[in-house]
Amino acid sequence: MTTHIPKVGEADRKWFVIDAKDQVLGKLATTAAVILTGKSKPIYTPFLDTGDH
Numbered sequence: 191m192t193t194h195i196p197k198v199g200e201a202d203r204k205w206f207v208i209d210a211k212d213q214v215l216g217k218l219a220t221t222a223a224v225i226l227t228g229k230s231k232p233i234y235t236p237f238l239d240t241g242d243h
Contacts, residue, residue, distance in 0.1 A: 196233045201240040 206225055210218055228234050228241035 196235055196238060196240065198238060201228070201231075201233060201238070203242050205243045 208218065208222055208225075224230050226241045226243075228239070231240055233240055
């Protein structure tokens with residue numbers, strides 16, 4: 191079994207709108223960072239930009 195390393199074009203990017211009303215700033219920032227870096231995706235690779243917009 192080989193390890194799959196995603197290519198740059200394989201990452202489908204989605205747009206997210208985050209509503210900050212009545213939210214704690216620290217938790218909101220953490221959630222936004224996870225989405226933007228792509229760490230919530232199963233194809234996350236530290237050396238590729240697989241994050242969303």
